Amino acid sequence: MGAMxxxxxxxxxxxxxxxxxxxxxxxxxxxxxxxxxSLADLGLRERTDHVSRGLLADLAAAGNPGDYSTAAHIFRRSLTDPDFTGWTIWPVTETAVALALDSTGSADFEDCLQLLAELTPRLTGEFAIRRLLAADLDRALAVVMTWTAHPDAHVRRLASEGTRPYLPWAVRVPGLIQRPEATIPILDALYRDPHEYVRRSVANHLNDLARHSPEAVVAVAAAWTAAPDANTPWVVRHGLRTLIKKAHPGALALQGFAPASLSVSPPRLDRDTVALPADLAFEFEISNTGAAPAKLAVDYIVHYMKANGSQAEKVFKLTALTLNPGETRTMSKRHAFRQMTTRVHHPGSHALELQINGIRYAQTQFLVEV
Incomplete structure (x- = not known):
């Protein structure tokens, strides 16, 4: 994350x-x-907090310690300057939230939410809003819900993105995980948004909810499918992607991936041993042995060796296709094995397995050398 x-x-x-x-x-x-x-050796989040502490110290030195209204006035005046933009808006939003949460002013909580909406077109307020949500979820969501009708797409996206249960880089808000139904009205209001930027956030939010509330997610997706626009199929498909990989029956059925009569060959690998870094190529055949066309979600699973000698699996999407009765299709793929900060590879026995419409087929073993 050095460049970030x-x-x-x-x-x-x-x-x-x-x-x-x-x-x-x-x-x-x-x-x-x-x-x-003095930002050297600090990560992006640490830099944000470091600069925010400096802003708070400066406001206090000017005789305004803990004064949210003064800070909000300064930040709003700064919005008239086109240079007030970019990633340094993040520490500004964090500063505003810190002051609002410490304020005794009865309206400062709601005003801070409004300030985040004003700032978010310069840089998203999705990270700073998390502390307001954690402090009083219902109070914050009452304001956030009004943003779903905002004329600015950045603010509408903030309504969805800022309330995601598992927003990357952001602090967790326990209430969003414990009460997944709390944000569904926001998604219902935005899934047909005219901007792809907003719709993608809605789909990612729905996918987050699937971790703990798969049945609720399928119900929401079914309701959207029953009242769609031209973009709804993509939103639903992207929002159900994790449930499809997990072979959730309701998600598979909603996407038309019904049980099918298939003949599937074991995956053939181009090597028995993968010496990092390398790509592992594999191919296999799928035949429709049934009497009706088969719509298929084709995934593959890599069973990775863990440091403790056990295996952990990860499902990867390969493709979706339809096979006519009697049709055979040869599929191929290359899978990269590289050491990364998000995945550390360990030497030993691995396996590659196929999953089609939620059904698993024969797996093929291979070794990894690090």
């Missing part, structure tokens, strides 16, 4: 300081400037 860290660097923080100094010249902004000069 540089999204908030000294130059970006210097630009932010200049914008804020123009909006509020009485504030010294020296702590924020110093934070920008």
């Amino acid at each position: 860290n540089e999204l908030i660097d000294q130059t970006a923080v210097g630009r932010l300081v200049r914008v804020l100094a123009h909006a509020a010249p009485a504030v010294p902004w020296s702590h924020a400037e110093a934070a920008g000069a």
